[in-house]
Amino acid sequence: MAAALEGRALLGMARDNKTADIKAAVRLGVPVDYANPIGQTALMVAALWGNLEAVATLLELGADVNKTNQGGATPLHFAAAAKRNAAAAVDALLAAGADPSASDSVGCLPFERADDPAVRIKLGGPDPRLFEFAAAGDAEGIRGLLTSGAVKSLRASDPDGRHALTLAAGAGEEAAAAVELILEIDPGLAAVPDMTGNCPLHAAAEAGNEAAARALLRVLGPEDIDQRNLQLSEYSQGSWSSGAEEIAPWDKTPLALAVEAGDEAMTQLLLDAGADPNIPGFDGACPLHAAVAAGDEGIAALLLEKGADANRPAKDVRSALHSAAQRGPASLLALLLAHGADASAANEGGWTPLHLAARAGSAEKIKALLAAGADASAATSAGHTAAGLAAANGKEAARALLEAAAAGAAAGAGGKAAAAVAAAAPA
Numbered sequence: 001m002a003a004a005l006e007g008r009a010l011l012g013m014a015r016d017n018k019t020a021d022i023k024a025a026v027r028l029g030v031p032v033d034y035a036n037p038i039g040q041t042a043l044m045v046a047a048l049w050g051n052l053e054a055v056a057t058l059l060e061l062g063a064d065v066n067k068t069n070q071g072g073a074t075p076l077h078f079a080a081a082a083k084r085n086a087a088a089a090v091d092a093l094l095a096a097g098a099d100p101s102a103s104d105s106v107g108c109l110p111f112e113r114a115d116d117p118a119v120r121i122k123l124g125g126p127d128p129r130l131f132e133f134a135a136a137g138d139a140e141g142i143r144g145l146l147t148s149g150a151v152k153s154l155r156a157s158d159p160d161g162r163h164a165l166t167l168a169a170g171a172g173e174e175a176a177a178a179v180e181l182i183l184e185i186d187p188g189l190a191a192v193p194d195m196t197g198n199c200p201l202h203a204a205a206e207a208g209n210e211a212a213a214r215a216l217l218r219v220l221g222p223e224d225i226d227q228r229n230l231q232l233s234e235y236s237q238g239s240w241s242s243g244a245e246e247i248a249p250w251d252k253t254p255l256a257l258a259v260e261a262g263d264e265a266m267t268q269l270l271l272d273a274g275a276d277p278n279i280p281g282f283d284g285a286c287p288l289h290a291a292v293a294a295g296d297e298g299i300a301a302l303l304l305e306k307g308a309d310a311n312r313p314a315k316d317v318r319s320a321l322h323s324a325a326q327r328g329p330a331s332l333l334a335l336l337l338a339h340g341a342d343a344s345a346a347n348e349g350g351w352t353p354l355h356l357a358a359r360a361g362s363a364e365k366i367k368a369l370l371a372a373g374a375d376a377s378a379a380t381s382a383g384h385t386a387a388g389l390a391a392a393n394g395k396e397a398a399r400a401l402l403e404a405a406a407a408g409a410a411a412g413a414g415g416k417a418a419a420a421v422a423a424a425a426p427a
Contacts, residue, residue, distance in 0.1 A: 007034030014042035017051035039069030048078040050085035072105035080114040131158040134167035137175025161195025169212040170203030176211040197230030205254035259287040277308040285314040295328035310341035318347035325353035330364040343372035350381035358386035361395030376405035
């Protein structure tokens with residue numbers, strides 16, 4: 001325990017650039033390469049803070065310039081990302097034998113951590129014009145860089161973590177030639193995500209670039225069409241668990257992005273290529289939830305025709321039918337019912353779609369739900385019936401309709417069925 005405490009103190013000294021204290025601690029027996037529970041060493045900390053004096057002192061004391069942390073990052077990765085003195089810190093580490101070709105566990109090279117273009121080039125990064133040409137869809141510019149040797153690999157990332165194919169795919173239809181060129185040179189790049197987790201198909205879907213999407217789909221395997229990107233806020237904050245539940249950072253597929261953009265043509269293209277409409281995002285919502293929330297009946301129909309599950313829950317909503325009952329056209333609710341949505345499904349509070357339609361006061365939706373078998377007398381966990389909710393919200397026509405339906409159901413064989421009563425009632 002004492003050794004661990006002393007080791008952690010060494011990291012604090014590196015952070016605070018206290019060179020005399022660092023020397024004293026190492027003389028007293030603290031290992032110069034002591035690593036904390038995630039593998040960070042004092043040299044990594046000093047490099048990240050741009051503390052040149054601490055970097056020099058630790059190197060003099062024999063710190064391992066190529067030691068890796070749990071994520072595979074070396075001190076050079078940290079120096080590249082330093083907010084001050086990055087170039088000087090990188091120079092010091094390179095002079096001590098740091099390896100600029102050492103990638104971390106996700107394949108990130110030291111130069112890819114750097115914001116400063118000069119530092120990126122110093123660490124062997126590509127000519128920055130590669131990313132400018134890719135974003136502009138300049139195929140000839142890219143070809144020239146490759147021919148001249150200024151760029152040796154198209155897999156390098158720009159300071160925002162995006163590689164050339166992701167940039168070109170997101171640039172619009174005018175970038176089609178650049179996309180085709182990159183795929184001709186490195187077709188495998190089509191399935192490679194960038195540092196944000198976006199693959200080129202995500203970029204094409206979000207930009208509505210059908211030409212790029214078609215080119216990518218020609219080389220992608222079925223297992224690559226449904227890649228999910230990262231939920232950036234959770235990923236960057238390190239929120240990986242909630243209680244005993246493991247939280248994965250994976251989020252949206254290209255199909256989900258197309259649906260959220262309201263792009264019916266891209267949605268159709270991806271579905272025809274075999275995209276799975278039932279893959280949830282970080283919040284548990286599938287593309288159908290997004291289409292229904294947006295009131296997009298056309299895209300909802302495409303998803304349902306390709307097998308979207310009308311009863312799948314998300315974290316914030318029991319089913320797409322619950323959403324449709326609250327908002328959007330009645331025809332969208334009818335579409336879901338026609339594809340097997342459960343009119344009686346209840347959330348944790350006992351709310352069914354009928355309760356929500358009653359609160360909204362939509363007679364047309366109430367009739368459709370009753371005709372599909374919804375129970376007019378069902379109560380929420382708090383004891384609220386659909387008729388009571390309609391009355392509480394001033395929806396008198398809906399209240400009367402629901403009370404008649406409930407009375408009909410109570411009458412049983414001696415009276416009309418609830419659906420028949422509802423159908424006969426005026427709107």
